[in-house]
Each structure stands twice: as C-alpha cells, then as structure tokens.
Amino acid sequence: xxxxxxxxxxxxxxxxxxxxxxxxxxxxxxxxxxxxxxxxxxxxxxxxxxxxxxxxxxxxxxxxxxxxxxxxxxxxxxxxxxxxxxxxxxxxxxxxxxxxxxxxxxxxxxxxxxxxxxxxxxxxxxxxxxxxxxxxxxxxxxxxxxxxxxxxxxxxxxxxxxxxxxxxxxxxxxxxxxxxxxxxxxxxxxxxxxxxxxxxxxxxxxxxxxxxxxxxxxxxxxxxxxxxxxxxxxxxxxxxxxxxxxxxx
Amino acid sequence: xxxxxxxxxxxxxxxxxxxxxxxxxxxxxxxxxxxxxxxxxxxxxxxxxxxxxxxxxxxxxxxxxxxxxxxxxxxxxxxxxxxxxxxxxxxxxxxxxxxxxxxxxxxxxxxxxxxxxxxxxxxxxxxxxxxxxxxxxxxxxxxxxxxxxxxxxxxxxxxxxxxxxxxxxxxxxxxxxxxxxxxxxxxxxxxxxxxxxxxxxxxxxxxxxxxxxxxxxxxxxxxxxxxxxxxxxxxxxxxxxxxxxxxxx
DNA sequence: ACTTGATAGTTGTCGGACAACTGACATCTG
DNA sequence: CAGATGTCAGTTGTCCGACAACTATCAAGT
Numbered sequence: 387x388x389x390x391x392x393x394x395x396x397x398x399x400x401x402x403x404x405x406x407x408x409x410x411x412x413x414x415x416x417x418x419x420x421x422x423x424x425x426x427x428x429x430x431x432x433x434x435x436x437x438x439x440x441x442x443x444x445x446x447x448x449x450x451x452x453x454x455x456x457x458x459x460x461x462x463x464x465x466x467x468x469x470x471x472x473x474x475x476x477x478x479x480x481x482x483x484x485x486x487x488x489x490x491x492x493x494x495x496x497x498x499x500x501x502x503x504x505x506x507x508x509x510x511x512x513x514x515x516x517x518x519x520x521x522x523x524x525x526x527x528x529x530x531x532x533x534x535x536x537x538x539x540x541x542x543x544x545x546x547x548x549x550x551x552x553x554x555x556x557x558x559x560x561x562x563x564x565x566x567x568x569x570x571x572x573x574x575x576x577x578x579x580x581x582x583x584x585x586x587x588x589x590x591x592x593x594x595x596x597x598x599x600x601x602x603x604x605x606x607x608x609x610x611x612x613x614x615x616x617x618x619x620x621x622x623x624x625x626x627x628x629x630x631x632x633x634x635x
Numbered sequence: 636x637x638x639x640x641x642x643x644x645x646x647x648x649x650x651x652x653x654x655x656x657x658x659x660x661x662x663x664x665x666x667x668x669x670x671x672x673x674x675x676x677x678x679x680x681x682x683x684x685x686x687x688x689x690x691x692x693x694x695x696x697x698x699x700x701x702x703x704x705x706x707x708x709x710x711x712x713x714x715x716x717x718x719x720x721x722x723x724x725x726x727x728x729x730x731x732x733x734x735x736x737x738x739x740x741x742x743x744x745x746x747x748x749x750x751x752x753x754x755x756x757x758x759x760x761x762x763x764x765x766x767x768x769x770x771x772x773x774x775x776x777x778x779x780x781x782x783x784x785x786x787x788x789x790x791x792x793x794x795x796x797x798x799x800x801x802x803x804x805x806x807x808x809x810x811x812x813x814x815x816x817x818x819x820x821x822x823x824x825x826x827x828x829x830x831x832x833x834x835x836x837x838x839x840x841x842x843x844x845x846x847x848x849x850x851x852x853x854x855x856x857x858x859x860x861x862x863x864x865x866x867x868x869x870x871x872x873x874x875x876x877x878x879x880x881x882x883x884x
Numbered sequence: 885a886c887t888t889g890a891t892a893g894t895t896g897t898c899g900g901a902c903a904a905c906t907g908a909c910a911t912c913t914g
Numbered sequence: 915c916a917g918a919t920g921t922c923a924g925t926t927g928t929c930c931g932a933c934a935a936c937t938a939t940c941a942a943g944t
Contacts, residue, residue, distance in 0.1 A: 400896070421858060426925060437898045439688070442926085443695060450699045452821045455858060458926045459905035465821060465858050474826070475724045477879035570881055572701045572714065577723070577875035579828030579847045596845075598828045602879070609670060609704060609714050626826035628877065630726035630851070632819055649927070675894060686929045691895085707895045708936035 401436055402443035409444060413453055413464065424454060424462040451476075452629040474628045477573050477604075479559040480526055480534065480617070489528040491557075497523035498551045500542065510603070511541045511611055518542040520551060522558070526617075533624050536617040544568060544612050558613070568606035570613070576601040577626075580618065596621040650685055651692035657683075658693060662702055662713065673703060673711040700725075701878035723877045726822055726853075728808040729775055729783065729866070738777040740806075746772035747800045749791065759852070760790045760860055767791040769800060771807070775866075782873050785866040793817060793861050807862070817855035819862070825850040826875075829867065845870040 399407075409424075418424060425433065430441045445462055448454045456462045481491035503511070503519045511519070522538040538558065544567050554561055559570060578599040597618040604613040619626070648656075658673075667673060674682065679690045694711055697703045705711045730740035752760070752768045760768070771787040787807065793816050803810055808819060827848040846867040853862040868875070 402896090428925080439897060439899090443692070446692060446695065447699065450696065455820070455856070456926075457906085459924080460907080461925060463858070465854070475877055475879050477881045571704070572881065573879040575877040575879055577826060577847060577877065579845045579870045581830065581845060596828045596830060598826060598847075605714070607704070609712070621828045628724055628824040628826065630724050630822040630824055632726045632821065651927090677894080688928065688930090705895075706937085708893080709938080710894060 401440045402447065405430075405434060405436065405440060405444035406447040409448060410451075410453065413448075418464050420464050422464050423460075424464065426461055450631065452631045474575075474626050477570060479557045480536075481557045482559075484526075484528045484533070487528075490530070492527040492530065493524055493556055494527065495522065495524045495555070497521065498554060500551060503541070507539060507541075507614070510614060513541055520545070520554075522554075528623070531623065532620065534617050534619040536615055538613060538615045540613045568610070568612045570604050571607050571609075573602045573604040598624070598626060650689045651696065654679075654683060654685065654689060654693035655696040658697060659700075659702065662697075667713050669713050671713050672709075673713065675710055699880065701880050723824075723875050726819060728806045729785075730806045731808075733775075733777045733782070736777075739779070741776040741779065742773055742805055743776065744771065744773045744804070746770065747803060749800060752790070756788060756790075756863075759863060762790055769794070769803075771803070777872075780872065781869065783866050783868040785864060787862060787864045789862045817859070817861045819853050820856050820858075822851045822853040847873070847875060 412418075424445075427438055427441050427445070430436075430445075431438050434441070445454065445456060449456050449462075453465055454462050455465050478486075481493065484491035499521055500518045501521050503513050503515075503517050505515075507513065507519055508515060508517065513519075519542060520538075520540045522536070522540075524536055524538075525532050526534045526536060540558070544562065546565060549565075562568060562570075578601065580597050580599045581595070598621060600615070600617045600619065602613075602615045602617070603611050604615070606612050661667075673694075676687055676690050676694070679685075679694075680687050683690070694703065694705055698705050698711075702714060703711050704714050727735075730742065733740035748770055749767045750770050752762050752764075752766050754764075756762065756768055757764060757766065762768075768791060769787075769789045771785070771789075773785055773787075774781050775783045775785060789807070793811065795814060798814075811817060811819075827850065829846050829848045830844070847870060849864070849866045849868065851862075851864045851866070852860050853864070855861050
C-alpha cells in the first residue's frame, strides 16, 4: 500500500503524507459516514504497518485540513461529508480542480510572448533590469463554457534555455512538472470583487459581468516566487469554498 | 513558558498547539528573517523543555499553515515574511481580525430578534418546524469606517434559556465564549462577488458599490452547525488573503 | 578539474512506555 | 430510588531513546 521500503531516492513522499493522502481518498469515497468514528490509531498501525508516530502525524494533517476531528480519550471522527472536497486553500491547478469536479477542462491561449520585465515585476521576482518574462493571456473553460480569464507572468529562468513560447499548451503547472520546472509549494492569494476588468479581448465578454479576482503569487520549494497570476473568475461559474479551521484547541 | 505541568483540567491547550502559537508569535515579531533557518528541533527541545515529538508536531502545524518550510537533512526555514499575517482560512471573528491588524473594531446592530426558523433554516440546523432562531443584521466598522454588512442566523439552543436579544452586543463569538455557548471549530465559506445586495438599511450605502460576499456556515466542536453568516465586505476596505499550500510533498 | 569517500548535522521513522482523558458501568450513600 | 463516587477499559497526549535517510561540506584521490 504505502511506499515504505528502501531509500527514498529523493522524491518519495513522506510516510505520513502518503497515509494522509490514502485516508483522504477513503474519506472522499465516504467509507465512513459523517460523525462516524475512524479506526483508532492502533488499528491504523496494524492495518498499514507503520508506526504510531506516522499515523498520528497523518491524522493531525487531516485535522488541520478540517476533514476529521480528534478527541482525546475518544478517537477520531469524520467532521462532515459536505467538506470533503478540496477547499480553495489546497494549491492545485485550476484545470485539475475542474477535472476533479467531474468537468472537462480546456484552455485557449490568446497571448503568449517573451518580453522584458517591468520594474514592478523585477521587484516581485528579484530580477535584474532587462531580464525577460513570459507573458500569458488565456481563458479557461469547463465543459466548453468560459469560466475565467487569466493573466500570468513567469520569469524566464523558469523555463529551459531552448524554450519557445509556442511549446506551452494546457496547464502551466503540468508543463512545468514535465520540463523540470519549479514545483509549486505555496501561494499567497488575495481575493477581490471586480466589475468589467479593463482588458478583455474576448467577443463573448459581457461588459457588466461580475468577477471574483484571485491575485496570486506562487512560490516554489525554495520559497522563490516564480509565477504571478491574475485570474478573473466569472461570478457564479466557479464555486470557491474555503474550509476555515480554528487555530486553538 | 508553556503550561506543561499537572493535569489538563479539561481546557488546557495541547503542548504542540501552545508551542506553535508561541513560535508563530516569534515569527510575527520577525525574530528570524525570511529564508533564515530556525533553531533545529534539538535546539527547541532544549529551549522549551518538551520532547522532540511535541516540537515536531508544532513545526508541522506551522508548515501546514505555510509559515515555515521543513527540509529533511537541513532544517526548518522561514518561508516569507509577507505571509506571516493570518490568512482567511484561520477562523477568528472579524472584529478580532481587525484588531490584530491594528485597527479599532466596532459594530452597530440594526436588527436583533427571535423569530421562527424558515424551512431552509430548519434543514441547515436540523431544527423542528416552529423552533426559533436569532436573526441579526449589523454593520461592522474599522476605525469608524463601515467595512461590512452582516446577516447572521443562529438557532435558539445556542443561547441560555433566559437569553434576551438585547443582551447581545459586540462580537457574537465573544458573547458565546462568555456564556458557555458553542465554540467555533470550523467553518465552510463560499466566496462570491456581488453588486448592490437587495437589503441595505444604511443611509451611507452606495448603491453601485461592489462587495465580496462570504457565505459561511460555522460548526462547533461536535460538528453541529450553529451559525450561518452572510457577510458583505465592501470591496477594497478589507483585505482577504488565502495561504494556499500544496498537498504533496 | 573532476570524482570519490568520509563526516557532521539534521530530519524521518520506529518501538515502547506511561500519563491524562472519556465513557460506561458498578458501587456506595442518603 | 436518585445522586454521587469509584473502578475499569479504551483512546489519545507526551515522553524517551535509537537508528535510518538525507544534505552539505570538505578532504583525499585520480
């Protein structure tokens, strides 16, 4: 079940992460009902053949994500099946989120060029004057319906030396993963409500439409910012949910 | 430093939680610079007099919150000082969030009555037909400027038998904490962009204003929903940030 | 200049032990 | 009988010590 044996060879997930992923899958499959008690830590130790330390860390992760509630002296319980889907704080690409929801994601690039970085972008990405960035404009579709417009900027170092903008198709995250680019680890997102953003190249663009603006800065494993995305989600076509968890216990 | 000794008497926080809180304070005070290495686990064991298990769980919590990055064989590092303030996924009351940001929170109640629950509310809160709910309408201010309008509904059982609506002033969370009400543990929030909400009793209400709508259902320790809040935040006056963390490692 | 190996420092995982809490049941007390 | 108290099994919280695995650095060798 879990990839527990042998050397990690630099890319295996940690055991608690694997276990948390597996349990999250089982929760998503509604293997236990809401409010029901999960197997005890001892049970999970026996079932998965890992130490109680590992089990406890996995359960703690799930609790941090709001999926379960751990009660001392009693056990762990499913918090609520309504919350089992991923919240907005889970950092995955928009297209894979659409796919997870059971829809067909797609993407139409309108614009995709290398240009010199602006002074603001130099500051954000810690670039020198004259360094290049990739400038992307595209729209994102779910089941052939436009869901969002996205304006993305990535510094040139993210891509290989022989990179050509035309090579980029589909999800940026997927492209980076396939070409040894940086791995997204965290992002800081600011949420705004906006009406009629200035730029919109699209014909079927309703001028009085409302949008949820997600202004995001993505960081890689070394805490370097490598992507700035400004995404305008058409209000009502994309459901943003956030699981909020109390910091105190 | 930490409340480590003696019986817990039912309400002491767990040691990892206390330690995480303390380290979060020190991070907020910029005791270490962004990217800088934190004390090693062994150092923290020596400094706080707790076991390495406790230290590791506290660090893992901070990593889940996006404040630090743990790297095997190297140590823990401050992720970025820009992220140190609380994100939207941290469940605290709006007023305390305003206070944490260094502003003066305030609240003006426009409406505060007990009324029978609607059929939708019966379903949400699992009430019987005829049960009462408390219906609140208020606006929230920061430094005497209106920041948001909030419409809240709570079932009657949340309050003591002799409760009168007039007794409720200031933060609802603070009131509940002071009167043995339910403790908020999680909330599921949906985010929307809206223009001119139907209801607005206020004179200084700009009809063409934009709002970020936060539609929240709050759950207590036993995973029972106990409060539904529909808050309209005036766009630009309240900064919503979400720290998004990658689920994979 | 490049590779290899050794080494110290750090996090990851393990097993066992005991403390503290919870719920259920039995027992005592009036 | 009603309520308080004691006991017990089950579960999570915390601790300790040990070793494995990974990282960065440096010395030695080619």
